[in-house]
Amino acid sequence: MSGTASPAATGRKKPRVGLFVTCLVDLMRPSIGFASVKLLEDAGCTVEVPVQTCCGQPAYNSGDRGTTRDLAEQVIEAFRGYDYVVAPSGSCAGMIKAHYPELFDDDPNWLPKANELAARTYELTSFLVDVLGVTKVDAAFNGAVTYHDSCSGLRELRVKTQPRKLLASMEGVTLVEMDESDVCCGFGGTFAVKYSDISGAIVDAKAKNIEATHAPTLLAGDLGCLMNMAGKLSRDGKPIAVRHVAEILAGMTDEPPIGMAKNEAGR
Structure with missing residues (x-):
């Protein structure tokens, strides 16, 4: 991959990316996950796939806020410490980025954590183009x-x-x-x-x-x-x-x- 100098080439620290694989990719089409890793590594990132669970979107869309919060808390904890969180899905990335802050808007303990995760979460192609400049x-x-x-x-x-x-x-x-x-x-x-x-x-x-x-x-x-x-x-x-x-x-x-x-x- 080219179009921008890699971190290694410029002496900069490689961005540490946590890949949010998504449930469907994990269960139905793992090749998408492997393709995502390749694209991110070619762009100069260090990619890790932490143990993870569903983002909670099905429960959220069905009105089950309790289950959604339980799942969201697990996601927030699993992806602590990464420079960025990237998902090959606008749907799951959108859940984390747009709806986690809404989900915890009445919780002063979890809201800052949800906002922090949302700020560093991106859909795959948006991350490559808008953040890395590929x-x-x-x-x-x-x-x-x-x-x-x-x-x-x-x-x-x-x-x-x-x-x-x-x-x-x-x-x-x-x-x-x-x-x-x-x-x-x-x-x-x-x-x-x-x-x-x-x-x-x-x-x-x-x-x-x-x-x-x-x-x-x-x-x-x-x-x-x-x-x-x-x-x-x-x-x-x-x-x-x-x-x-x-x-x-x-x-x-x-x-x-x-x-x-x-x-x-x-x-």
Whole structure:
């Protein structure tokens, strides 16, 4: 990775980054975690993965503040001492950065800790571009891609230009923007379970916009959204490869696309 001098090259101390892996990445797509580590290390960081738990977002969105606080306290303690906390998910990073301070706003003991953690927590591509100043990744990918802007990353963290800047630096990549790239895919965590009919209609519209680009690959920065869209495209028989943007940026595409078996993968 290039575009900015690494800490090692300038004699500066390497930033110590705690990677918040996220539950879905850990359980469903570990390759995203490994790609994130590669991108961060290539950018000059020391990366550690502490023992961690859920950020608490499902409980928070369901109104269970007690469980959310218990989980949040564990996260705050697990990530003490790191220069930065980085997550390959705008959703989980948004929970920590935007909602932990709200969660503890009536607790003078935990509120300063929540604010301190929020201040050093970032979504992956935002951290690379906005904090480290990375402008180019040393990876190539041959083909057209389209990009979905996940709700939390876009609206809570203003993640939009950062992944596009990094993709534009890659050899062989052509980004084809879809209509309404910033409109929800219909997942929304527990929303998809509670309001399945509405969720289904939303992802149906999203799938049509994806298909209209004729790009063979769909990218995004949140695995929940990616799994939702990959499921819809698969059910519709559309052979569109779905991947997390970190996998492309790191040049780590040996794993089949999300929701595809190895013999189905066209790239």
